[in-house]
Amino acid sequence: MVGAVSDFLNAWFVREILVHEASLLRYLRRSWFRPEEIHDLRQEIYVRVYEAAAKSLPASPKSFMFTIARHLMTDRLRRARVVSIDVVGDIDALNVLVDELSPETRLNGRQELHRLGEAFDRLPERCREVVWLRRVEELSQKQVAARMGISEKTVEKQVAKGSRLIADHFYGDGPAAHARHGDNRDRRDGGGRGRQQGD
Amino acid sequence: MAGSREIERTAAAWLARRDAGHWSAADQQALDAWLDAATAHRIAFLRLEAAWQQSDRLKALGAGIPAGTMPPRHRWRHTVETPAEPRRAGSQATPRPAHHRFRHLAGWTMAATGLLIAIAGWHWHAHEVVETISYQTPVGRLQEVPLADGSVATLSSNSRIVVSLSRGERHVELQRGEAFFAVAKDAGRPFVVDTRGRRVIAVGTRFAVRRDDDATRVVVTEGLVRLESDSPPGGHRQPTTLLPAGSRALATDTGVTVTAGSVQQAEAFLDWRNGFVSFHDTPLAEAVAEFNRYNNRQIVLGDNRVGSLRVGGNFHWSNTAAFVRLLEQGFPVTASEQGNRIVLRHR
Numbered sequence: 119m120v121g122a123v124s125d126f127l128n129a130w131f132v133r134e135i136l137v138h139e140a141s142l143l144r145y146l147r148r149s150w151f152r153p154e155e156i157h158d159l160r161q162e163i164y165v166r167v168y169e170a171a172a173k174s175l176p177a178s179p180k181s182f183m184f185t186i187a188r189h190l191m192t193d194r195l196r197r198a199r200v201v202s203i204d205v206v207g208d209i210d211a212l213n214v215l216v217d218e219l220s221p222e223t224r225l226n227g228r229q230e231l232h233r234l235g236e237a238f239d240r241l242p243e244r245c246r247e248v249v250w251l252r253r254v255e256e257l258s259q260k261q262v263a264a265r266m267g268i269s270e271k272t273v274e275k276q277v278a279k280g281s282r283l284i285a286d287h288f289y290g291d292g293p294a295a296h297a298r299h300g301d302n303r304d305r306r307d308g309g310g311r312g313r314q315q316g317d
Numbered sequence: 318m319a320g321s322r323e324i325e326r327t328a329a330a331w332l333a334r335r336d337a338g339h340w341s342a343a344d345q346q347a348l349d350a351w352l353d354a355a356t357a358h359r360i361a362f363l364r365l366e367a368a369w370q371q372s373d374r375l376k377a378l379g380a381g382i383p384a385g386t387m388p389p390r391h392r393w394r395h396t397v398e399t400p401a402e403p404r405r406a407g408s409q410a411t412p413r414p415a416h417h418r419f420r421h422l423a424g425w426t427m428a429a430t431g432l433l434i435a436i437a438g439w440h441w442h443a444h445e446v447v448e449t450i451s452y453q454t455p456v457g458r459l460q461e462v463p464l465a466d467g468s469v470a471t472l473s474s475n476s477r478i479v480v481s482l483s484r485g486e487r488h489v490e491l492q493r494g495e496a497f498f499a500v501a502k503d504a505g506r507p508f509v510v511d512t513r514g515r516r517v518i519a520v521g522t523r524f525a526v527r528r529d530d531d532a533t534r535v536v537v538t539e540g541l542v543r544l545e546s547d548s549p550p551g552g553h554r555q556p557t558t559l560l561p562a563g564s565r566a567l568a569t570d571t572g573v574t575v576t577a578g579s580v581q582q583a584e585a586f587l588d589w590r591n592g593f594v595s596f597h598d599t600p601l602a603e604a605v606a607e608f609n610r611y612n613n614r615q616i617v618l619g620d621n622r623v624g625s626l627r628v629g630g631n632f633h634w635s636n637t638a639a640f641v642r643l644l645e646q647g648f649p650v651t652a653s654e655q656g657n658r659i660v661l662r663h664r
Contacts, residue, residue, distance in 0.1 A: 165357050169356055192541075235375070235378050246387075252336070277333035285367075
């Protein structure tokens with residue numbers, strides 16, 4: 119891909135698509151009956167959106183993404199030979215209008231910063247410290263290693279982990295959601311965001 | 318291809334390695350190659366990179382904190398004012414407020430009250446007056462029934478439906494047997510087939526619903542239908558299932574099984590409309606039950622062994638004699654006639 123074009127597309131993707139990740143995840147969790155597949159569904163939706171946008175940018179990116187999500191779930195349902203016994207998910211959420219399901223979630227600058235602070239605070243202790251030293255005090259990974267008395271390899275690993283967790287917390291609604299597979303049914307009513315929303 | 322989580326981990330590893338410094342042109346080339354290998358790679362990296370860049374803004378939060386000091390957790394709430402908790406759709410995603418429907422209902426109630434008094438013999442249904450018509454077929458007969466909305470119902474043998482068309486809904490109760498529906502499109506008026514506590518809902522599509530003693534079966538050959546269930550009193554709401562063309566659903570008391578397939582495969586389950594029943598490796602007990610749906614002359618299994626033989630093929634459902642003859646020729650089975658019954662036994 120040509121650099122400038124790809125930069126433009128990447129910026130568009132971050133600005134118009136990633137910001138709706140939390141809504142998307144909520145929609146997928148409500149609609150799809152296998153929570154362990156949500157991560158993969160998200161990836162495939164992003165891939166389809168990105169590839170379509172590379173050809174022509176959709177006029178309303180958010181509804182475009184939700185349409186793709188709906189089609190993808192329908193496709194998968196069709197392809198799966200035997201879908202499930204008894205635990206078919208609440209797929210009628212598919213029929214709910216996007217805006218009804220997820221009112222505008224774009225945050226202003228302050229809210230974004232607040233959200234970032236929360237994302238940062240949710241990092242495990244060591245990871246949080248590495249991110250702080252690296253990003254705020256602007257130490258190199260090597261200096262961070264020296265300061266904390268850990269190996270550079272460990273710092274690098276913590277940076278990798280930090281980037282994933284911050285992405286999950288900042289764009290999505292946190293990795294904790296992935297861990298709560300078992301109680302999928304109890305959460306379906308929508309209100310059950312548990313501690314992530316409570317605090 | 319690698320799973321999405323694995324891709325994400327690889328992307329994170331690339332990002333961290335680049336962040337470590339000592340990043341050479343060859344490293345960059347290797348990263349580019351990885352990014353170009355799949356859009357999924359590019360997306361995963363892009364997402365983490367964007368988040369990592371965002372974390373640069375932590376500096377704004379760190380203002381006033383002495384270097385070398387870690388801020389305590391949750392201090393941001395005091396330093397960053399937020400007008401309100403960022404709007405999170407989940408908690409607000411309640412379906413349309415109930416009072417809307419209520420108001421609607423109340424309106425109809427008032428409008429309809431006068432009519433109710435005036436017209437005897439009409440039924441009160443949902444939120445207005447409708448006329449109810451029932452159709453039924455005897456054993457061994459099929460019937461096509463054109464409905465007033467332009468839809469066509471095909472009744473299988475020994476079946477009964479009760480049709481109520483109102484302004485808001487086209488309602489069909491399947492009281493017995495099976496029916497195929499070619500539904501006329503009408504987005505404002507869902508077509509609902511109700512049976513054994515399950516509702517099959519379509520707008521414009523083709524599907525069949527069959528009512529057995531212990532199960533409801535749905536076969537969809539065009540469009541999309543929704544299968545809903547009544548909640549048992551005090552019980553949990555049963556999940557709703559979306560059925561695309563080609564799928565078949567089996568709903569029993571314990572739940573719903575959905576089998577997805579091609580439209581062609583689904584059509585095979587509706588061969589009865591053309592006078593056929595088709596079996597694929599079907600236990601004889603099941604095949605016989607199928608035949609008996611269409612005929613007064615019933616086939617009876619004389620012993621258990623014979624019921625577990627497996628049969629396949631297409632048969633005219635009206636020709637029981639030919640089916641029995643084929644069984645006798647191809648299987649260790651003897652048939653004997655007893656009045657209006659044919660008894661099969663293992664030889």
